[in-house]
Amino acid sequence: MKRLLPVLWIVGVMGLAALAQSALNDYYQRVLAVIAINIMLAVSLNLTNGFSGDFSLGHAAFMAIGAYTSAILTLPARTKAIVLPDLPPWLGQVELPFLIAILIGCALAGLVAFLVGLPVLRLRGHYLSVATLGLMVIVQVVALNWQPITRGARGISGLPPLTTLLWAYGLMLVTVMVIWRIVHSSLGRAMMAVREDELAAACRGVRVFRTRLFAFVTGALFASAAGALWAHLITAITPSSFSFLLTFNVVAMVVIGGAGSVSGSVIGAVLMTLLPELLRRVETALAIGGQPLYGLSQIVIAVLMLLVMIFRPQGLMGRHELIQVLAGLSGARNKPSSAPAELAGEAQRVA
Amino acid sequence: MLTPSYLIQQFINALNMGSIYALVAIGLTVVYGILRLINFAHGDMMTVGAYLALAVLSSLALPAWTALLIPVFVVAALGVLIERLAYRPLRGAPEVAMLITSLAVSSLIENGATMTLTAQPRPVRLPAELVQRVDALGINFAVMDGVIVALAVALMIALSLFVRRTTIGIAMRACSENVRVTQLMGIDVNRVIAVAFAISAGLAAVAGVLWSGKFGIVDPFMGFVPGLKAFVAAVIGGIGNIPGAMLGGYLLGFAEVFFVAFMPPEVSGYRDAFVFVLLLVVLLVRPSGLLGTREVNRA
Amino acid sequence: MLSVQDLHVYYGRIHALKGVSLEVHAGEIVALIGSNGAGKTTTLTALSGLLRPRSGSIRFEAQDLTRLPVHQIVRLGIVHCPEGRQVFARLSVIENLRLAAAHRADRAGIARDLQRVYDLFPILAQRRDQYAGTLSGGEQQMLAIGRALMSRPRLLLLDEPSLGLAPLVVENIFRVIETLRRDGVTILLVEQNAYQALRLADRAYVLETGYVKTHGPAHALADDPAVKAAYLGG
Numbered sequence: 001m002k003r004l005l006p007v008l009w010i011v012g013v014m015g016l017a018a019l020a021q022s023a024l025n026d027y028y029q030r031v032l033a034v035i036a037i038n039i040m041l042a043v044s045l046n047l048t049n050g051f052s053g054d055f056s057l058g059h060a061a062f063m064a065i066g067a068y069t070s071a072i073l074t075l076p077a078r079t080k081a082i083v084l085p086d087l088p089p090w091l092g093q094v095e096l097p098f099l100i101a102i103l104i105g106c107a108l109a110g111l112v113a114f115l116v117g118l119p120v121l122r123l124r125g126h127y128l129s130v131a132t133l134g135l136m137v138i139v140q141v142v143a144l145n146w147q148p149i150t151r152g153a154r155g156i157s158g159l160p161p162l163t164t165l166l167w168a169y170g171l172m173l174v175t176v177m178v179i180w181r182i183v184h185s186s187l188g189r190a191m192m193a194v195r196e197d198e199l200a201a202a203c204r205g206v207r208v209f210r211t212r213l214f215a216f217v218t219g220a221l222f223a224s225a226a227g228a229l230w231a232h233l234i235t236a237i238t239p240s241s242f243s244f245l246l247t248f249n250v251v252a253m254v255v256i257g258g259a260g261s262v263s264g265s266v267i268g269a270v271l272m273t274l275l276p277e278l279l280r281r282v283e284t285a286l287a288i289g290g291q292p293l294y295g296l297s298q299i300v301i302a303v304l305m306l307l308v309m310i311f312r313p314q315g316l317m318g319r320h321e322l323i324q325v326l327a328g329l330s331g332a333r334n335k336p337s338s339a340p341a342e343l344a345g346e347a348q349r350v351a
Numbered sequence: 352m353l354t355p356s357y358l359i360q361q362f363i364n365a366l367n368m369g370s371i372y373a374l375v376a377i378g379l380t381v382v383y384g385i386l387r388l389i390n391f392a393h394g395d396m397m398t399v400g401a402y403l404a405l406a407v408l409s410s411l412a413l414p415a416w417t418a419l420l421i422p423v424f425v426v427a428a429l430g431v432l433i434e435r436l437a438y439r440p441l442r443g444a445p446e447v448a449m450l451i452t453s454l455a456v457s458s459l460i461e462n463g464a465t466m467t468l469t470a471q472p473r474p475v476r477l478p479a480e481l482v483q484r485v486d487a488l489g490i491n492f493a494v495m496d497g498v499i500v501a502l503a504v505a506l507m508i509a510l511s512l513f514v515r516r517t518t519i520g521i522a523m524r525a526c527s528e529n530v531r532v533t534q535l536m537g538i539d540v541n542r543v544i545a546v547a548f549a550i551s552a553g554l555a556a557v558a559g560v561l562w563s564g565k566f567g568i569v570d571p572f573m574g575f576v577p578g579l580k581a582f583v584a585a586v587i588g589g590i591g592n593i594p595g596a597m598l599g600g601y602l603l604g605f606a607e608v609f610f611v612a613f614m615p616p617e618v619s620g621y622r623d624a625f626v627f628v629l630l631l632v633v634l635l636v637r638p639s640g641l642l643g644t645r646e647v648n649r650a
Numbered sequence: 651m652l653s654v655q656d657l658h659v660y661y662g663r664i665h666a667l668k669g670v671s672l673e674v675h676a677g678e679i680v681a682l683i684g685s686n687g688a689g690k691t692t693t694l695t696a697l698s699g700l701l702r703p704r705s706g707s708i709r710f711e712a713q714d715l716t717r718l719p720v721h722q723i724v725r726l727g728i729v730h731c732p733e734g735r736q737v738f739a740r741l742s743v744i745e746n747l748r749l750a751a752a753h754r755a756d757r758a759g760i761a762r763d764l765q766r767v768y769d770l771f772p773i774l775a776q777r778r779d780q781y782a783g784t785l786s787g788g789e790q791q792m793l794a795i796g797r798a799l800m801s802r803p804r805l806l807l808l809d810e811p812s813l814g815l816a817p818l819v820v821e822n823i824f825r826v827i828e829t830l831r832r833d834g835v836t837i838l839l840v841e842q843n844a845y846q847a848l849r850l851a852d853r854a855y856v857l858e859t860g861y862v863k864t865h866g867p868a869h870a871l872a873d874d875p876a877v878k879a880a881y882l883g884g
Contacts, residue, residue, distance in 0.1 A: 248458055299466065310437075539719070
């Protein structure tokens with residue numbers, strides 16, 4: 001049963017995605033795809049911000065790297081000759097499949113994360129917050145100025161719309177499952193040990209710096225993949241697409257869902273995608289004197305975050321997983337059967 | 352191109368930028384020293400100050416100098432209010448809780464400004480006396496340039512005296528060493544923290560007014576990048592250290608202005624990237640900054 | 651003067667004090683002795699308000715302290731001189747002293763107390779404008795005690811004043827404690843040096859893993875075979 005569970009998840013989610021892809025109109029498909037992308041972002045950001053305890057604000061930067069890299073690699077050579085005539089010839093000719101382009105973007109983002117993490121992760125955790133925001137500015141500035149590669153402020157448009165619901169939910173599943181495995185492995189426990197007490201973790205043989213770096217780089221990889229999906233969903237990217245706003249919203253998903261819980265991030269991502277989507281309609285509907293109330297949805301998110309920090313700082317899920325909570329509810333009825341299963345699971349992990 | 356007058360102009364620019372960064376960095380460092388809070392909403396205090404100055408200048412009913420005074424007091428009060436409502440309930444929570452809260456406060460201010468005032472940048476019209484150019488000490492500069500530097504230096508001297516001489520100033524320094532023990536001295540730490548926030552926000556308001564005067568424009572997001580850069584300045588000088596923030600501010604101002612002035616035009620667009628690469632280099636080479644004490648790893 | 655009833659204190663999930671009760675009368679020196687982790691420092695920290703007890707009561711004269719903010723407790727005259735000296739390293743000696751008197755309004759009294767501190771510890775007068783961080787360990791302990799005196803204590807909570815100091819300095823510190831008693835300061839003393847503490851104190855409490863194991867007049871405890879064996883090296 002335990003082994004079958006992931007298979008069931010994959011079949012179920014992909015089946016629903018396929019169904020939705022054939023049955024729903026473009027608008028709903030797009031919202032669903034954005035949900036999947038946001039889940040990827042939130043779950044991967046949670047790896048640092050929730051599990052290893054370093055507060056990264058760099059997701060927009062890594063998304064931008066993934067988006068630009070994959071965009072340049074998938075754009076048809078004919079289009080590139082027109083919109084990006086100054087590309088180096090080898091880049092101008094190249095036309096890669098989506099998956100390869102995504103992977104190259106991931107590699108690049110991972111490398112950048114590694115280089116940033118190297119100096120910063122030896123310091124107090126919150127230096128990472130500033131350094132990663134700085135990274136966001138660096139990436140934006142480079143995207144704005146590196147004309148031959150990025151087209152500067154005009155951005156790159158006319159990307160092939162490769163991000164179908166199958167792609168989005170496929171990669172989302174990969175993200176969630178990989179991170180779930182990491183979090184529930186010895187590495188994940190090392191991360192949490194570092195989060196709780198760095199010194200104590202080091203004393204018990206956890207290599208603190210490596211663990212923190214691993215979490216940060218892994219988060220960047222998945223953020224990059226999500227960026228690539230996003231670029232090929234919207235089909236146009238500009239440097240300002242990857243602003244602080246984007247990072248902030250992902251942070252809100254993690255914080256509201258519950259830092260330190262994978263399912264919390266999933267829930268946070270779904271809520272924080274749907275809520276602004278609804279609020280945006282309110283913004284235009286509440287137009288005062290023909291002026292839409294732009295900013296309202298962000299204000300609601302900010303206020304929500306403030307309230308969560310004051311009244312429920314652990315977020316909706318805290319550090320619990322949905323499965324535990326559900327098991328806890330049903331456990332009241334059939335406790336004897338669940339305890340041995342837990343023990344068996346523990347024994348498996350030890351072995 | 353490298354004529355003496357060009358050099359002098361760049362020097363004045365650098366002094367201007369340095370003065371503003373220093374004012375913003377002091378506010379960050381004062382609050383960080385006591386609460387270990389990286390206040391991401393600090394730059395937005397600049398924005399609020401600048402909008403208030405704009406409102407005063409365009410009201411005509413008030414004399415021009417109140418365009419500085421009113422923002423300072425209103426924003427200082429706002430800083431105290433924010434501390435009371437958003438940060439004090441989180442005292443004793445993990446450091447990151449306040450950091451997240453400051454992100455939310457920042458977003459609240461920026462989007463609040465967008466919603467009520469639109470994202471459209473607004474021009475700032477300075478009084479004529481500030482725009483005219485003068486010759487002094489054999490240098491030709493705009494009065495505004497002189498005002499920026501003089502005001503910043505005066506405020507920094509005043510702050511240094513305050514922190515050295517007054518009881519509450521000494522208490523602020525004591526708090527930045529150890530809040531618990533400061534309480535044992537019979538000091539009401541909440542009052543000290545409130546004063547720190549008032550000073551921090553008030554200085555940011557001055558910086559915002561000066562910034563908008565120099566660049567002639569105000570928009571809801573104007574404070575974000577200077578706020579981040581001021582953090583770089585504070586880290587260069589040694590975070591938590593007030594003289595360090597001043598030094599870091601001027602160093603950053605000079606580095607940034609000279610980067611733009613002496614690099615070829617196709618590179619100078621990378622100015623902001625340069626600043627944050629500088630941050631990474633400082634964090635790699637000397638994370639405690641020039642004047643700071645060591646603070647490696649999470650306590 | 652001070653009456654503590656059934657105090658329970660937790661650090662997170664750790665139950666550090668499990669029902670401590672004690673009395674301190676005006677003019678006494680009361681010693682708290684016990685091994686590491688017995689709850690001595692925790693008791694003092696709860697009295698000064700830095701740690702809040704989960705239950706139990708702390709009364710100073712007629713006043714309940716358990717809800718009072720730390721700085722108000724100091725203003726009542728309960729002054730806590732913490733373990734490990736904890737002087738402000740980047741403040742000068744005089745700034746350390748002035749800060750501790752900052753809540754007082756009687757300028758003449760402050761000047762008198764400053765003179766008294768300088769009389770007790772002449773070295774501090776010499777080092778007046780030096781950063782406290784540059785003082786030696788013994789000098790820092792003197793500053794810590796001097797600083798506590800500047801808050802005009804009626805009840806002084808002294809935590810391990812002799813810890814890690816040279817014997818000569820320790821002697822000096824204990825002499826000062828006796829002087830303070832003559833001046834009418836009531837003292838609750840935590841000491842790992844049980845022999846010295848019992849010699850100095852009127853009464854003592856022996857703490858063990860969060861409980862009061864025994865208490866009584868200091869000389870009686872010093873003769874108690876069990877106490878002798880456990881804390882006085884037989």
